[in-house]
Amino acid sequence: MISQSEIRIDTSGRGTYDVSREVREAVRDSGIGTGLCHVFVCHTSASLMLCENADPSVMCDMESFMSRQVPDGDPMFTHTAEGPDDMAAHVRSVLTGSDLNIPVRDGQCALGTWQGVYLWEHRRAPHSRRIIVTVQGESS
Amino acid sequence: MISQSEIRIDTSGRGTYDVSREVREAVRDSGIGTGLCHVFVCHTSASLMLCENADPSVMCDMESFMSRQVPDGDPMFTHTAEGPDDMAAHVRSVLTGSDLNIPVRDGQCALGTWQGVYLWEHRRAPHSRRIIVTVQGESS
Amino acid sequence: MISQSEIRIDTSGRGTYDVSREVREAVRDSGIGTGLCHVFVCHTSASLMLCENADPSVMCDMESFMSRQVPDGDPMFTHTAEGPDDMAAHVRSVLTGSDLNIPVRDGQCALGTWQGVYLWEHRRAPHSRRIIVTVQGESS
Numbered sequence: 223m224i225s226q227s228e229i230r231i232d233t234s235g236r237g238t239y240d241v242s243r244e245v246r247e248a249v250r251d252s253g254i255g256t257g258l259c260h261v262f263v264c265h266t267s268a269s270l271m272l273c274e275n276a277d278p279s280v281m282c283d284m285e286s287f288m289s290r291q292v293p294d295g296d297p298m299f300t301h302t303a304e305g306p307d308d309m310a311a312h313v314r315s316v317l318t319g320s321d322l323n324i325p326v327r328d329g330q331c332a333l334g335t336w337q338g339v340y341l342w343e344h345r346r347a348p349h350s351r352r353i354i355v356t357v358q359g360e361s362s
Numbered sequence: 363m364i365s366q367s368e369i370r371i372d373t374s375g376r377g378t379y380d381v382s383r384e385v386r387e388a389v390r391d392s393g394i395g396t397g398l399c400h401v402f403v404c405h406t407s408a409s410l411m412l413c414e415n416a417d418p419s420v421m422c423d424m425e426s427f428m429s430r431q432v433p434d435g436d437p438m439f440t441h442t443a444e445g446p447d448d449m450a451a452h453v454r455s456v457l458t459g460s461d462l463n464i465p466v467r468d469g470q471c472a473l474g475t476w477q478g479v480y481l482w483e484h485r486r487a488p489h490s491r492r493i494i495v496t497v498q499g500e501s502s
Numbered sequence: 503m504i505s506q507s508e509i510r511i512d513t514s515g516r517g518t519y520d521v522s523r524e525v526r527e528a529v530r531d532s533g534i535g536t537g538l539c540h541v542f543v544c545h546t547s548a549s550l551m552l553c554e555n556a557d558p559s560v561m562c563d564m565e566s567f568m569s570r571q572v573p574d575g576d577p578m579f580t581h582t583a584e585g586p587d588d589m590a591a592h593v594r595s596v597l598t599g600s601d602l603n604i605p606v607r608d609g610q611c612a613l614g615t616w617q618g619v620y621l622w623e624h625r626r627a628p629h630s631r632r633i634i635v636t637v638q639g640e641s642s
Contacts, residue, residue: 224536224537224640226605226607256366257364258400262603262612264612264614265617266553266554266616266617272460272461273406274406274407277443279441280449282440283439283441283449286438287436287439291431291571296567298567299563299566301557312553312554312560313567315553317457319599320552321552321602321604322460322461323603325496327494332494334404334405334406336406337405337406337460354612356537356538358538358639359498396506396636397504397636397638398540398636398638412596412600412601413546413596417583419581420581420592422580422581423578423579423580423593424592424596427572427579457597458597462600463540463542463601464542465506465634472634474545474632476545477544477546499504499638
């Protein structure tokens with residue numbers, strides 16, 4: 223049994239966006255009881271991550287870390303057609319990844335207590351991002 | 363056909379723990395011949411990786427690299443409620459990832475000769491970690 | 503429904519190799535209409551990534567970034583049996599990952615416009631790399 227749907231997130235620029243609710247809804251709507259929920263972002267300058275969802279300072283620190291690790295406008299970068307955050311966004315996306323699989327159990331995402339699903343927008347300008355959710359498994 | 367089980371690993375603190383045997387057993391017990399085995403850690407301060415399983419110095423070097431890259435007690439971090447390794451553990455987890463998918467072929471994990479499955483505990487204190495294994499595919 | 507096949511890529515040493523065509527063909531040959539395509543590299547010194555496929559300078563910059571981040575011959579590394587790029591290759595592989603899942607929709611890989619699938623060879627010498635592709639879902 224399989225169910226596929228699409229989420230669209232309009233970002234206001236660089237930062238993290240909690241999409242846990244949307245992903246949980248896609249699982250509930252699928253009618254699947256046991257299986258896997260796959261989340262995929264169709265872009266190369268935004269990524270997905272599972273991260274601590276209780277204290278907002280975690281997201282600030284995550285952003286600070288990444289900004290130091292992969293600085294915008296690094297003189298090493300030659301791919302700068304779309305500005306100083308262009309290549310940095312591609313590197314950040316590769317380091318964090320474009321897809322996630324989450325177990326489905328008893329018809330729900332079996333996330334740990336503190337695990338949230340985040341879209342990470344790496345470009346400074348607002349973007350409209352497409353996420354494809356595929357739920358596969360046995361009906362509940 | 364689908365099979366879901368749980369592994370619990372009691373860690374003695376920061377370091378890598380080879381869970382290849384447990385994952386291989388879950389695949390064998392599933393009775394699935396061709397498909398995928400998904401491994402998922404339900405925490406945000408421990409992660410999973412596939413890595414070289416022959417020489418223990420690889421794990422030491424991996425730890426040294428990560429400790430330099432994401433130092434505990436980095437003055438940049440503001441999320442420090444649980445101590446100097448709290449935020450570092452979240453960053454390390456995001457960089458290495460919470461889930462893996464391994465092909466199943468002829469009823470076994472189709473890992474390469476040198477690929478082992480490791481749980482990476484990023485907190486300094488011992489923790490009890492839950493891993494969900496989901497095997498999906500056709501019976502052998 | 504499930505289909506599993508193998509791709510072999512003979513690399514000429516460190517660098518990225520576009521395998522999008524091979525992955526797309528495996529999906530088309532599977533006869534699956536809706537589902538997921540899993541790509542897995544059976545090695546610990548080569549990895550997989552989704553990245554921008556239009557401007558070749560992106561791959562150059564990605565390589566420059568990684569070479570600075572994880573330098574060959576880092577004096578910190580003790581696992582040096584196979585030379586100065588040995589341990590660096592393992593770290594680079596862990597940071598970028600060994601497997602990817604791509605949604606299948608209407609019988610095709612639902613990649614974004616600019617997303618390409620790349621094998622990243624991290625060793626300096628040529629290697630023969632095995633990639634297992636598993637497509638799972640409903641027939642079209």
